[in-house]
Amino acid sequence: MIKTLVYVLLVLMALCLSPMIIGQSGYVYIAIGDYQIETSLVTGVVGLIVFYFALQLLEWLIMLLLNIVLSSRYLPEQWRRKAAKKHTLIGALALAEEDWPAAEKTMAKGAEKGEIPLLNLFAAARAAHYQDNIAARDNYLAQAEKNPIAKTAVYTSRTRYLLKQGELAKAREVLNKLNPTSKSSAPVLKLAQELYLQQQDWQALKLLLPTLKKRQLLAEAEYDQLSTKTNSILMLNAAKISEAELNKCWHWLSKSERKQDELILAYAHGLVLYNHKEQAIKLISKQLIASPSAALFSAIPDVINAQDHEVRKLLTKLETTHENDADYQMCLAKLAMQQRDAKKAKVHWQNVCRIAPTNQSWLALAQVQEQLGENTAASQSYRKAANIM
Template identity: 55%
Template sequence: MIRVLIYLVIILAGACLSPLFAGKTGYVYIAFLDWQLETNLLFAVMALIIFFALLQLLEWLLVTVLNLVLSSRYLPRRWRRNAARKYTLTGALALAEEDWPAAEKAMQKGAEAGELPALNYLAAARAAQRQFKNEERDDYLNKAALLPLATQAVTTTRVRYYMQQGELEKAREQLDKLQPSSKSKAPVLQLALELYQSQLDWQALKLLLPALRKKQILDNEEYELLNQRVNNALLAQAALRSEQELEKCWHWLSRQERSQQANMAQYALGLVGFNRRDEALKLLNKALKKEPCASVLEVLPKIFEAQDSETLKLLKNLEPKLENHADYQHCMAQIHELCREFSLARAAWERLCHLLPRKEYWLALARLQEQLADHQGAFNSYKQAAKSD
């Protein structure tokens, strides 16, 4: 286009300057071997302009013909690609409308000549999953897995679908291929968290916790609660195996974790199972010298014996602080019964029912009142238990 404009400028310039050279045509002589050309300057200039114009026209014709040939050669491919785009758009709209059969059909067709077939196969697998068509779903995922850069996405999808179907063993087999760690993406860690909890694999979950915290999958409060739950479960499992496993698990915890009262309570409960009650009670007494948590107060009646006067003294010293705490009153009610201090036990049960009126607490109070021949009180307590049902 620029050359055409240049030619046009030259022609216009020649037309403007030609009157100045009227009668002065000039002379041009060209000789090459035996070939000779003689003409005037004006004719030579016009011949050059016409030659370059014809050359430009020939170039344009050649380019046009080549484009037509190439476009006609690749036309079927373009048609297929345009059709694939149309099917992909139709499938995406069907997914948004949750029209799963239409979405599966459109995405499958769009994958054959689409620009991103992995996305089409994954979308078709999702639609098949929603229709409980497991064979078709696996077929789409297998095809997607053969495409570049889609392996991890396919494996993650398989884990999710197996979990939705309750096939935890298959899901775990796929998850192990991803090797969840601090380098993994957040969706993989989230799936690992859910799967480990479903399988009660506390050991794997304990190793995963630092990665969950680093990637901020859990906030601080959720992390602390889960970490506490995992530690308690590990200690309980270890106590069921052997005393050596219990000690190994206890010392595997960090110093800070061993100082947490919930872990101390679970460890003490495990020690009792191996005839180490005195050591367990000493550990719980250490917690009682501070303000004990609910776990310590829950475990203590399972270990306490009537002759444990030091422990009873520590518990009574806590009464001014914990009088209005249901966990404390529940613990004291059971401790007083173990010591056969039935009047104090009844007072503790009554206080507990006032703080936390649950059915099982009213029934415990009623049984104690019957034992003390307080039949009217027992009747009222049974009545309250019925209301709490």
């Protein structure tokens, strides 16, 4: 625009000045080889201007011809790219509608000349997976894997698909290629957690848990629950191997972990298994003094017997504070049955049925009442148990 304006101004200036210089003498003499040109100054200037405009026109015509030739040559390629965009858009809409056959078909077509073929290939693989078309899905992922920057995404997708198929061994092989560490992405770490849980690989999960906590990929309550479960199972598994493995597993725990009821009980069961019952009872007694809990009350009858009086004395001291605790009353009822004290057991089962009646508690009370010859009361307890069911 500015260039054209300059030309117009030059022409206007020439028109204004031409009357002033027409009457002036002067000429232009040009000699090129055997050719000679002699003309007036005004004619020479006008000729130069016309010559310049002619060159501009010639340049414009040449560029126009070149554009026409080039555009006609690459026109099919442009058409294909335009079609790829259209296919990708249709495929995205089909994915949103979960129209998997249409999504796979259009995304696969869009990948051929699309601007981001990897996006199309992953989308087509997802659509194929939801159609249970495993061969097509793996083919799309194999094409995407040819791009070096997509390898992590391909392995992650392949692991997730194999996990959903239930092919846990194959999924683990692919996950091992990702080598989950503290530097891995959040999706890889969450995928590793899910796979380890399904494979029940508690040792691998234990090594992964600190990273999950540090990266805040688990809520605190969820982390505590999963950590306790993992350590408990590892303790029970170690007890099945040897006493040395059991002790090693226990000493690997942190101080705070060694104060958890579930882990103390798991270690105590292992100690009993290797004839260290006194040590097990000491651990349970210490925890019972520090923080009596439902888990302890539930496990104590399985660890001690009628001859273990120390724990029974500790439990007796808690009677005033746990009078209305159903777990505590149930524990005392079971311990009374160990000593064949049916009358005492009846009292505690009655307390359980008063505090938190369940089908099992009414049945236990009915059985004790039958032992005591209280058949009418037993019948009523059986009836109440049936009503709860």
